Amino acid sequence: MAKGPAVIGILTEPPKPTWWRANRHKVLLVTGLLVGYWVGLHLHGEPVSPPAPRPGHSSPGPLHITPRST
Numbered sequence: 001m002a003k004g005p006a007v008i009g010i011l012t013e014p015p016k017p018t019w020w021r022a023n024r025h026k027v028l029l030v031t032g033l034l035v036g037y038w039v040g041l042h043l044h045g046e047p048v049s050p051p052a053p054r055p056g057h058s059s060p061g062p063l064h065i066t067p068r069s070t
Helices: 019-042
Strands: none
Touching: none
16 A cells, blocks of 8 residues: 655744735835826926027027028
């Protein structure tokens, strides 16, 4: 007749993970999405406005002049 399984050692269940260890991927995902949303709204590269003319100097004229047809 066959023998039963031999006992090698005592197995114990690992301790239950803490809340942070169980949910850190969710917290970091939500944080990353919020930061990405904020960056997309606030740091999208606004156009640079030309410098204001200095007092006493006239502003430059148009850069391109198109000839009028007669």
